[in-house]
Amino acid sequence: MKQKSAPKIIDVARVAGVSTATVSRALSKPESVAKSTREAVLAAAAATGYRINVAARNLRSRRTGAVVVLVPNLGNPFFSQILAGIEATLSSKGLSILMVDTMQSGTRLDFIREYVHPSRADGVIVLDGSLPQDLLRPGGENGKQVPVVFACEWHPHEDFPSVRADNGQGARLAIEHLAALGHEKIGYVNGPEANVLSQFRLNATKKALADLGKTVNEHWFLKGDFTLQSGVLAARKWLDMTDRPTALLCANDETAIGLISELHQCGVHVPDELSVVGFDDVDIAQHYIPALTTVWQPRFELGTTVAQMLVDGISQGDLNPDAPVMTLPVKLKVRKSTAAPKPVASKTTAATTAA
Amino acid sequence: MKQKSAPKIIDVARVAGVSTATVSRALSKPESVAKSTREAVLAAAAATGYRINVAARNLRSRRTGAVVVLVPNLGNPFFSQILAGIEATLSSKGLSILMVDTMQSGTRLDFIREYVHPSRADGVIVLDGSLPQDLLRPGGENGKQVPVVFACEWHPHEDFPSVRADNGQGARLAIEHLAALGHEKIGYVNGPEANVLSQFRLNATKKALADLGKTVNEHWFLKGDFTLQSGVLAARKWLDMTDRPTALLCANDETAIGLISELHQCGVHVPDELSVVGFDDVDIAQHYIPALTTVWQPRFELGTTVAQMLVDGISQGDLNPDAPVMTLPVKLKVRKSTAAPKPVASKTTAATTAA
DNA sequence: ACGCTATATGTAATCGATTACAATTGCAAT
DNA sequence: ATTGCAATTGTAATCGATTACATATAGCGT
Incomplete structure (x- = not known):
């Protein structure tokens, strides 16, 4: 039968x-x-x-029921929670996720381009601010555009709708916290120079320092690239300095952890000899030793919010024309990697004991 | 024009x-x-x-050019590197990834079922060993089956092809390492009981202990669930013990880190008072303080291998009938979270100095 | 010169649903 | 009783490519 x-x-x-x-x-x-x-x-x-038969329905109804998510690096745990938020929202709307790793597939931009097309996806979520923008506006002015929204990162000179954390506020809170502890010499370990987040956090840091009347010493601003290894390198540079900052804000938690671990290797204790603040509040942060003071970002919520924004755009047939930029609030999580600076050596020396 | x-x-x-x-x-x-x-x-x-127009091609050619990946929890960084490996291989074959989080979508199994269908995907990669198996064999014996392969986890009583790390060898290496350091009282912090990996690692641990003639004390075998928090709880249980093990193997790195951080809070030093071994070697592990001794798994390679296996199965029109199980080798990474046990207090006490 | 094969291309059926439009029915209002 | 409208359902065109089959052309051996 x-x-x-x-x-x-x-x-x-x-x-x-x-x-x-x-x-x-x-x-x-x-x-x-x-x-x-x-x-x-x-x-x-x-x-x-x-x-x-999904293909038959898609063909006739000219929809795909799928959303493309362009992720810079799938191997990076920072993105996984955002993805989880995106998944939660999209799956509840019956939309599926086509995932593309722009690093992996990066050699062939054409490969990515293929996905940004109405017959492939009803919409696109971009987590990578450094993609060539012509890729996201296929066919110039004619033809149907696929709705595109950005999350976390964004295109500095474009007006795509986007959802992001309040990076400026995050940097400001961190600097104010360090200043309140009594730090005068505060530095920053940057992320990749081409990355909007790095730049944004960097500028906000400098602004906050200036607003507080603190020195902005270019020697205390180190390069980095968001990796653990770049934290390690920053540690070595710090060790080599003659005039060292007493506190460093890092562009993300990975950098902060790499930094602290390398200092530990070299017998330098955080926060006694250097205060360190991270950015993102990855899960490990509160279980690090010392527990990391860091700027928390609502990562899951960033994912759900951007997904909802896209879903709305899809159902309206077009994205909100005034290119909304949603900025979600961040929080400073004060933990154990920051403390008041060590009293200057030339004065009375009451040796601080390490736990 | x-x-x-x-x-x-x-x-x-x-x-x-x-x-x-x-x-x-x-x-x-x-x-x-x-x-x-x-x-x-x-x-x-x-x-x-x-x-x-992809839909038109798919309809006529009865292929989809997509592979569904069922992930237990997208927010878990452990999976992100496996996903990266999968992505690398599939995208090089021109296949796209439909990602489904089985936790998020878990409330509606029908939602997942919809994806395991020839009109949706050419194949399925499952990273979740606890999915009901009837879901993966839709339509019983009739109708076209979508090729299914497992990675990391698997169905204990089913014979789907799968790729996994050599979990047994990992546990054995860890136990042998602890035994070689002189530990006699060795315990284990388990993952979720329903999880095949937990059980497999647990059994291998017991077997290795028995083979080495070490005590297998059920009080030293703690429950857990792969989370940081379960490590924290394990730490408290350890503190409450009267007869404590001197070393603990953890079902994964998160657990180990939660454990160490909580002990640190309570003033207990690792590895001086307790040796801890993790499992997985997540990126942070070598930058933890103390750097975590752990069992490395080839996560990216697990991803590329399972993807390749599926691609072969798709092109052959059918999966290798003898249900191959590929087991990839693991390595023990000896770092700073393990050391020789403290000499018994009643004996001569030459206080060991910590770095 | 003839037939045969191999190569290149065209014609049109086909994949399996959706949906515009037409047709039918029931019911209320006039 | 007749008309009009709303609610259902049916008929058949349609989405845009792939591909089985037919056809045309060229090259080759005898």
């Missing part, structure tokens, strides 16, 4: 004694058919084991 | 002065058309800005 090939809509129609149009309606807009018919169709669908 | 709607294959055909069949062939199997025609078609495609 079993059919060789998968049941199609016409098989269901036959069993239910209705037309294919009715089956289609009963399944996709149940309220548009009579109750009795709906039940008959549902029963027939169950009886035949019918499963819709 | 610009057309309102996106150019279709027939527009390209007109410009190139050939039929749609020829255009299709020129684009998908270039070697099957004459060189001159191919060039004309490519030029016409470029001139019109033609982009293929």
Whole structure:
């Protein structure tokens, strides 16, 4: 009795004694058919084991039910929680996620370009602020545009809608915290220079320092690239300095952890000899030793928010024209990696004991 | 001159002065058309800005060009590197990734079921060993099956092809290392009981202890669930013990880190008072303080391997019938969280100095 | 010169749903 | 009773590519 090939809509129609149009309606807009018919169709669908052919529906209805997510680096745990938020929202709307790692696929931009197209996806979420922008506006002015929204990162000179954390406020809170502890010599370990977040956090840091009347010493501003290793290198540079800052804000938690671990290797204790602040509040941060003082970002919420923004844009047929930029609040989590600076050596020396 | 709607294959055909069949062939199997025609078609495609309609191709060719990846928890960084490996391999084959978080979508199994279907995906990669198996064999014996492969985790009583790390060897190496350091009282902090990895590592741990003639004391075997918090709880349980183990192997790095951080809070020093071994070697592990001794898993390679296995299965039209289980080797990374046990207090006390 | 094969291309059916439009029915208002 | 409207359902065109099959052309051996 079993059919060789998968049941199609016409098989269901036959069993239910209705037309294919009715089956289609009963399944996709149940309220548009009579109750009795709906039940008959549902029963027939169950009886035949019918499963819709997604390609056929997509072709005819000119939708895809999918959203492309362009992630800079899937291996980076920072993005995984944002992805989780995106997934939660999109799956609740019946949309699926096409994931593309722009690092991996980076050698062939054409590969990515293929995804930014109405026949592929109903929308695009970009977590990578450094993609060439022409890639996101395919076909210039003509043809249908796929709605594009940014999360976390963004294009500095473009006006795509975006959701981001309040990076400026985060840097300011961190600097104010260090200043309140009594630090006068405060530095910063940057992320990649090409990255908007790095630059934004860097500028906000300098602004906050200036506003507080603190020295902005370029020697205390170190390069980095968001990796653990760049924290290690920053530690070595700090060790080599003659006039060292007493506190360092890092562009992210990885950098802060690499920094602290290398200092530990070299017998330098945090926060006694240097206060360190991270950025992001990854899960490990509060379980690091010392527990990391850091700027918390609502990562899961960033994901749900950007997904919702895109869903709204898709259903409106177009994105909100005034290119909204949503900025979500951050929080400073004060833990154990920051403390008042050590009293200057030339004065009275009451040796501080380490735990 | 610009057309309102996106150019279709027939527009390209007109410009190139050939039929749609020829255009299709020129684009998908270039070697099957004459060189001159191919060039004309490519030029016409470029001139019109033609982009293929994926839904149409999928419908006709009965393929999807997509692979579904079922991830237990996207927010867990452990999976992100495996995903990166999967992405690298699949994207190089022109396949896209449909990502589904089985935790998020877990409330509705039907939602997941929808993805395990030939019209959705050409294959499925499962990273979650606890999914109901009927979900992965839709339609019982009839109908086309979608190839399914497992990575990391697997179904204990099923014979799907799978790729996994050598968890048994990992546990054995860890126990042998602790034994070699002189530990006699060795415990284990488990992951979720329902998880195959937890159980596998647990059993291998017990076996290794028995083989080495060490005590297997059930009081030293603690429950856990792979989270940082479960490490914290394990630490408290350890503190409450009267007869404490001198070394603990943890089911994963998160647990180990939670454990160490809580002990640190309580003034207990690792490894002086307790040796701790993790499992997985997440990026942070070597930058933790103390640097974590742990079992390294080839996570990226797990991803590339399982993806390759699936790709082979798809192209063969069927998966290797003898349900191959590939086991990738692990390595023990000895760092600073393990040391010889403290000499018994009643004996001579030569206080060991900590770095 | 003839037939045969190999190569290249064209014609049109096909994949399986959605949906515009038409048709039917029931019911209320006139 | 007749008309009008709303609610259901059916008929058939349609989405845009792929591909089985048919056809045309060229090269080759005898």
